[in-house]
Amino acid sequence: MNAQTRQLLRFACYGVGLGFSLHHIGFTDYRELHAMLVFEDLRMLASFGAAALLLLVGMRYAARGRARPHRPIHRGTVPGALLFGAGWVLSGACPGVIFAQLGEGYWPALVSGAGLLLGMFLYERLRPRFFRWSTGSCE
């Protein structure tokens, strides 16, 4: 098995793991999402927060000797995040969740998925004209 095949297998594992987890944690369920966002049920928030904390410790090992990703604060950081947060509530999904919902056979996710692609496409179209700031990355 060559390196490329191994990489594809790894990526398949990340994806399957994420889809499986998103379903079982409840991120694909709007009732759970809403309960989290209005602090009725802190379970999912605790999952997310604890994961971030675990990673904070774990990354020190995994990323040792490696450069940190260059992700500075730029002019799109805050407005982009605010738009994202709004979209999250209106559709119930962040990108990963859309794919997970499709896997669950929740066909309305095709609509939010279409929106996702449209949004990304629109941004790329508008960026050269309106959003010409440095994001600190080549992408």
Add this chain to the structure above:
Amino acid sequence: MEPSYWPWWAGALALAAIAWSYWQFEHRGFGVSGSVRRVLRRFGSARKKEAQREQLEAGTDAELMALLEAATREAMLAKGLQAADSKLEPADNDQDPSQGLAKLLPQPAQLSVPVPQKATTVTTQALGAPAPATAHAVLLLGIISGAAIAAFFDGSWGRTGVDPALAALLGSTSLGVLASMLGGGLLIGFGASMSGGCTAGHGLSGVPMLAPGSLLATPCFFGMAIALSFLFSWL
């Protein structure tokens, strides 16, 4: 049938394991919006250019190293840093660059500047090379598959109609909910592109790596989502 969800610590372990593994093996941050963007670019209108870029990214290390070593050797020999050591004779043009830079460098005794005896190497390697778009496509398909497997096994596959909780919150018909989902999806796509990441990209990769952009973006999107949710539930 309503599935029962994992306790908080199980979810935490699962998410952390996935994001950590990604860092450990790919040496890059994990993020679904990034994967989507990568796939769109590679298979979209700029196909050919993206394919070329990918080739460049994949071939960088070995080629670049060979070029660097050759250039270094030339520069040093030009400066007359030849040693009594016959290995450094310029006539040896067939020297294989893969022998490594170390063999081409002059020994400490031959340099005019004293070299510390103990080499203190603090190497900061670059981030890993970006994975090709096919790997990201496989990841996205994996998400679909993983959720499908989970849903099949707990019997919750195939909900009919839009999510009742969202419909109740928006206080609208199915069509209204779908319109909201379309608009919401658009905002997510736009916002993730603008801010440089999604929930996973910022929250599970950027924040643990203490990336300033993510440290700011995460509370922003959470804050907005929380505020809007409260607003909707009061209206």
